[in-house]
Amino acid sequence: MDEFGIPLLAIAFVTTKGAYRLDSLVRWTEQALTDVGYTNYADIFHFTAIDEDADDVLDSKQLFFAPVWRQPLSEKRVALV
Numbered sequence: 001m002d003e004f005g006i007p008l009l010a011i012a013f014v015t016t017k018g019a020y021r022l023d024s025l026v027r028w029t030e031q032a033l034t035d036v037g038y039t040n041y042a043d044i045f046h047f048t049a050i051d052e053d054a055d056d057v058l059d060s061k062q063l064f065f066a067p068v069w070r071q072p073l074s075e076k077r078v079a080l081v
Contacts, residue, residue: 009044010044010046010080011044011045011046012046012047012048012069012080013025013045013046013047013048014047014048014049014050015047015048015049015050016049016050016051016052017049018049019049021049022047022048022049022070025047026047026070026071026072029042029045029047029072030042030072030073033045033072033073039072039073042071042072042073042074043071043074045071045072046069046070046071046078046080047069047070047071048063048068048069048070050063063080064079064080064081065079065080065081066079067079
């Protein structure tokens with residue numbers, strides 16, 4: 001953590017393959033962190049899904065500042081920044 005109370009490192013994964021792929025990515029990461037005993041690092045990983053077929057242009061403010069990101073070992077959605 002830095003002086004602002006946010007992690008200095010964030011590893012973000014975006015999928016365009018929907019909720020099932022998002023769930024799979026989160027589960028795989030949870031399992032890997034648990035297997036190696038690094039569950040305390042779960043908060044640096046962030047996962048979200050975006051619609052690749054959307055007619056809209058991706059809203060970067062929504063992507064970075066809205067609570068649309070999942071983290072391993074947590075049900076709470078968080079903002080990336």
